[in-house]
Amino acid sequence: MDDLLITTLLVLSLFALLGSGVWIGLTLTGVAWIGMQLFSARPAGDAMALTIWGSASSWTLTTLPLFVWMGEILFRTKLSEDMFKGLAPWMNRLPGRLLHTNILGCTLFAAVSGSSAATCATVGKMALPELKRRGYPDGIVVGSLAGAGTLGLLIPPSLIMIVYGVTADVSIARLFAAGVFPGLLVAGLLMAYVMLWAAFHRDQVPAADPGMSFLDKLKASRSLIPVVLLILAVLGSIYTGVATATEAAALGVVGALLLSAAQGSLNWRTFRDSLMGATRLYCMIALILAGAAFLTLSMGYIGLPRHLAEWIGSLGLSPLALLVALMVFYILLGCFLDGISMIVLTMGVVLPIVQGAGIDLIWFGIFLVIVVEMAQITPPVGFNLFVLQGMTGRELPWIARQAAPMFVLMMGALGLIYVFPEIATWLPQQVMRR
Amino acid sequence: MRRLLDALYDGAAVLAALCMIGTLLMVLGSVIDRFHRLPLRGMDAYAGYFMAAAAFLSLAHTLKRGEHIRVTLVLNALGARGRRALELWSLSVAVGLSGLFAFYSARLAWQSRSFHDISTGIDATPLWIPQLAMAVGTLLLFVAFVDEWWLALRGRVADVREVGA
Amino acid sequence: QTKWDLPTAYPASNFHTVNITQFAKDVGDATGGKLAITVHPGASLFKAPEIKRAVQGNQAQAGEILLVNFQNEWQPFGLDGIPFLADSYDAARKLYAAQKPALQKKLGEQGMMLLYAVAWPPQGIYSKTPLNSAADLKGSKWRAYSPATSRIAELVGAQAVTVQAAELSQALATGVVESMMTSGATGVDSKLFEHLKFYYDTQAWLPKNAVIVNKRAFDALDKATQDAVLKAAAAAEERGWAASQRVNTDTLATLRTNGMTVQPPSAALKSDMQKVGEVLLKEWLEKAGPEGQAIVDAYKKM
């Protein structure tokens, strides 16, 4: 069967199902089902159940529901209010003011969590209501959160780097080190964008709080102590080896419960609400993840991504042209598949091509992670968009539009990393030199 | 009937919430085990089973609360009649797909039992036991979609809820 | 034309996968394209624990599994994971010959067939600190990733820690894991030399990867194609065992060039570990019953 025809049919059925209001997780299941029944010789049902079970019960995923729960607990404490109280005086002078809390919060949280959905959900749960209350416009708040949430993948620890490291046979420790500066670079670009936006939309940024003396600012910062303690405790547990990156989420939940108890906001009702809220939010994400796992399986059987990658390899491109082609390829793929699936499905074909072109595999890993980050915020299938839809109730296309500038910024980051590869390669060389 | 169904959805969700706590306890257990040996082996696997159960058992309840996301752009743009027709269509698709999901989930658990499929980890759990949660959860989701479909057919105005943050 | 899918959990560059890819190509060539086998490396179709089940249900017509992974289900799957029962390539080959009829029978009952099996390079001990005897492992944080490695920890008094493969790198860097048992090849793949400095080439056991096929899928082929598959499988088996030995030599050299001390175990360490092996074998025989005893007896007679 002609690949082009298959692609067209699957994309059309995806848009038809999504557009007619079929729930997103079921839409992915439906497209996968159509693809497998029509274009592969295999019956879909048993393979679907087996693969969904495998992904839904996978131990590495436990970090996601636990961080979602941590966010729900913190959301019900005074913590986020306190955090903003402490940060606001310092950010008065910065164009965009508290909008930067999204980006800074995600950058910090990314050092704790390896997943972009968890980063987006946890920081979003705390920041969204508070920013709304203070009168910041929804568009830029949601957009910057969608973009910054993806930092969960680039700043170590990172689930996707582990997957890439294992398939590409490169050191995961080096990959983690390589992600630090590109992560800070993307964060910096996002902040620069927010400042620029603020400069052009002065009327939409709420007025600054009254000026404070330095001493008053310091006093106000005391309310930051609980947040800082929580983040330090979780980070510390990872870097001292008390817990692995996945287990850190469980310590995060315990820490959040202790904090909320210390603040006196923990009672039966808030505990129950946070637990049920987390269960439902995670359930929503899990249904989509189940559909995505099945779609990945279906693509594996049909072989579409593989064929496309093989075709790119057959073109005999120069390294730069190859990278551009791969970027376009992954961005297209990223519209329909989630990040880890993209890497798993194509690495077998893409790696030899990349190695043949003499491209450094650590550097390429960072390139891939940024491209995957972009995939998290492109419609119709973008997990950060889904998480934000679940939290704000806004329409998917609207959220995607708000996130579009972040997509462009990440393309910019890719360009910078191509021109200055040291951004990615310098730190691993320093760290691992013995 | 109404009360029975709602009790079913909500009861399963309470179980799901307990499984969420189970996930937390199992992951915490793995941390503690590294410093002080606990009597339970294979807690990493149990954490995965509890997580899966938490997700599947709350599917129906989450649907009923309108928290499973969908694209409602077209639905909202249509007039009352068009909206009802499209809502019936999308619910019909959902009934079909969730039916497949439920059927094959049940078949997975049943086959695991007849194949004597056992976890390859240290836990050595017969897999049909945790997979039962998937079978039950997806079956409830199917029932909930049929329920919604029936309500829509009987003329309940398509209620496209906005989810609050 | 018939199409088969063959999932494997290991990356495309792994020597097992390279061998399987060659096998798939050989089958295609020998049958003039009548049977096309698509290899799905790196868990891109099914993950490691799902592959056996997928082959059994014919969702994948063939697949590669690590036999010891399935010990919980049937003890003889785990026989090649018992320390010092077979501690060289020659012995491992004999153990395979003794195990094979039972494997074929069991897989046959489950609707599958064994095409061929290839051993991983022999398992040694990685440690942060030098080891003169098993006593030096007391209290060491030892990575347990299977029932056998967990039991070894108990017997030598090490502290068993469970860390998933995905997080091994970080666990080594932060000192969560200080010692573990695996092959030189896996040590190179997981870059263990970045954190652990000593490798003791105990050659404790040589676990095998098996390529299995769904019986219905195989029976559906015509006789000539079946023969071509079996012939290619036999060739892959020979090629695989030779590749494994080559990889073993190469990877031990790689460990050395990366600054690791690679040495044979001291007499004390070796005899300590052999004692551990005896306990494990005894416990295994209790669980495996007469079926297991028969395999071990057959092996010892060879």
Ligand code: NA
């Ligand atoms: Na991260």
Ligand code: NA
């Ligand atoms: Na996308």
